[in-house]
Amino acid sequence: MTIHQTKPFDGQKPGTSGLRKKTPVFMQPNYLENFIQSTFDAIGGVAAKTLVLGGDGRYFGQEAAQTILKMAAANGAARVIVGQGAWLSTPAASNLIRVRKADGGIILSASHNPGGPNEDFGVKYNMANGGPAPESVTEAIYARSQEITEYRKLDAPDVDLAALGTVKLGDTTVEVVDPVADYADLMETLFDFPAIRALFAGGFRMRMDSMCAITGPYAREIFENRLGAAPGTVAHGTPLPDFGGMHPDPNPTWAHELMAEMTGENAPDFGAASDGDGDRNMIVGRGIYVSPSDSLAVIAANAHLAKGYKAGLKGVARSMPTSAAADRVAAKLGIACYETPTGWKFFGNLLDAGRVTVCGEESFGTGSDHVREKDGVWAILMWLNIIAARGQGVAEIVADHFRTYGRNYYSRHDYEALPKDVANAMLDDLRGRLTALKGVSTNGLTIESADEFSYTDPVDGSVSAHQGFRILFEGGSRAVLRLSGTGTEGATLRVYYERYVPGPDGLAEDPQEALAPVIAAAEDLVGIRAKSGRPEPDVIT
Structure with missing residues (x-):
């Protein structure tokens, strides 16, 4: 263990989704180290604890992962479970924390923000429930960052993150895992994969735009390999450090290639996109764009069609800026509907308390109680399940919804x-x-x-x-x-x-x-x- 002297940096205050700054800011000597040590200190240390580590593959992610591994070892962590290549989508990281009963996790991502040498980088800490740290913890991290004088970092060679398996880093076990497998297995327990496979076998066509971001490997494994969608269904499926120069935000402005295809001649039946870290989604039908607020409402009204939700919903939650469309569904179903501030961490208590099953934000985020993050691939699979069960296209499903609930x-x-x-x-x-x-x-x-x-x-x-x-x-x-x-x-x-x-x-x-x-x-x-x-x-x- 080596103790390094340091001094505070201004502005290391985590926001709704961790600390986000320009990449060169994070690359300054001691900047990342200060924030990680402050995080470890704020949660009472990591001695004998198990952590999950991974991110969306953006620029500086590999280097940051190596630094964090050496700091976790120097601070006495028992085990760090890291995605191969330092890759983990945000919902997959949340799932891994929960499945492996880890004490918490560090996610390296700036979500839908651009990546690259002069673009954005981010770090956030997730709790043992798999969800983002609450304000009490982020405030403690910030307070510690303003008084820090030293950090601990092991002097050791880098870990080979390309090789699956376990290695020792000091006294800490580093376990490199397949970033996709556990998450894909979870999706099979929630959705009717045979029905969706039959949909694709019958000629149903889909376009999934992964925007050169983290969901590419997940989408190929689930949609093409497990569900039988045609090879090439997943576009921009290889994660790149700069997202191929794209803005990895799945909305009609930035996912313009997908929008053009879905409104053009011979458009696929269904289109979808996800963002930098895989927690957001956009849903598009042939000639129709579905707003995130409407998507949440349609999912709430039809979730019982998916096998993991046949018992019905306990409740629905939405962020305050999200439209009240989901409220109308909740009222008809006779279940509770909660209005929270923006930020997925505000849904965490409701989910943990069993008060809600489905949550959503207008900022292209939807999810359920299967993890404690919003989940882009989950939302896309839910739509595919609904389409397969109802035998209708996106436009028909939305039109029926409006006729029932108004718009x-x-x-x-x-x-x-x-x-x-x-x-x-x-x-x-x-x-x-x-x-x-x-x-x-x-x-x-x-x-x-x-x-x-x-x-x-x-x-x-x-x-x-x-x-x-x-x-x-x-x-x-x-x-x-x-x-x-x-x-x-x-x-x-x-x-x-x-x-x-x-x-x-x-x-x-x-x-x-x-x-x-x-x-x-x-x-x-x-x-x-x-x-x-x-x-x-x-x-x-």
Whole structure:
């Protein structure tokens, strides 16, 4: 064991999904080491503990994994289970923590953010339940990072992470495992693989865009090898350190190749995409894009068709900015529906307490109680199971859903890399006017209420304040504004627009046209474009 002297770095404060910075920041001498040692110290040390380690294959991941292995050994860890090549999708890491009853895990990823020498890198700690560390732990990590004076790191050669098996690193056992096998086996217990195989055998065509990110190996094994989809079904299936120059975020803007194929001639029956670390998904049918909020609602309404969910759902949870479409399903099913802040860690207590089965966020994340992370491949398999069971295509399933529940027209507008002072001043101004907005009318809409969302966890009573601004209009429309915690440059302002139409008519409008009155009202009330200096959003989903 070698003890290295160090001093604190400013800004090592984990966000909703760990610490994310530009890769060169993490590559500074002592930067990664400080954060890892702070994490170990904040959780009471790792002596005699078992950890899981892996990531999405982005640039600097291999080097970071070697550093963490040597630090875990120097800090007395009993065993570190690491994915071959330092690869593990985020949901697969969550599953491995749970299956192997590990004490926790470290995931090397910046999720859907770009990767490469000058792009983004990230590190987050997951707890023994497989879920992201709660705020109490991330606050402790940050506090420790601001006072750290030394870290422990073994002086030893690198471990061969290409070879499966176990080796010793000091007194620590390093076990290199297949990153795909355990996860794929879990999926077979949840879904009707024979029915999905029959779907593909009957000529059903699918396109899966893995965006040169981590789900490529998972998608090939599950869709092509185990389910019999045609070779080449998985596009961009080889993980690359820079994601092939792609922005690995599965939305219509960045997954434009998939969108073009699904709306072109001779389009496949079904399209899907996943992101950098495999926890997000996008669902597309022939000529139809399914919003994440609608996807969550459709899954909640049809989950009983999958063998792992035949007993029905205990409850549904959604993040506050996500549309209320899932609420309508929960009401019809007679089950609980919870509204939480953004961040998968807020679902963890509900899942562990058995209050909910399915959770989702508008930011292309959906999952269930099988792990404690959102799960892109799981969501795609759920859709395939629903299609096989119902004998309908995506467009038919969505149309039936709208006829039954009405439609929550919904869209998210992102203003990226804004100067932080500009973004904060805009929201500070709104905060100061919230109480005066009730009853104000604009663009044909009257404000029913306006607030800054605060969440009290129904399981442990913890309170999370300042979770975004809600402007609720009479009739079910609303606008939500919040700053994202996943960027590494400036501030990203996310604005969410929603309008409910009960049907049976008016369910086939273009979402942006249907939402035009809500968008105009929010602009009048907040002055987003004027104050940001942006004539339009950078990304619309």
